[in-house]
Amino acid sequence: MFHRKPIEERIAERVAKRPPLKEGKHFEHRPALIVFCVVVGLIILKIVGAFVLMQSGLR
Known part of the structure; x- marks a missing residue:
């Protein structure tokens, strides 16, 4: 339509222009690391909160 290459190309x-991933590095982009840490933090907070509620006797 506008004489552009397909999105896949x-x-x-x-x-292909990106440099190879460094040895021992798991996250290519900083935002991916931040999102991963936030998700893991929320999961841990939820589990700890559940244990606190169980220990306090609330249902």
Whole structure:
């Protein structure tokens, strides 16, 4: 339509330009690490909260 490459080709070119992932590094992007930590933190907070409610005798 506008004489652009298909989205798959554009994504493939962008991925090819990225440097290889460093050894021992699990998250390629900082926001991915932040989202992962927030999700894990919420899960831990929920479990700890449940134990606190059980210990206090509330239902």
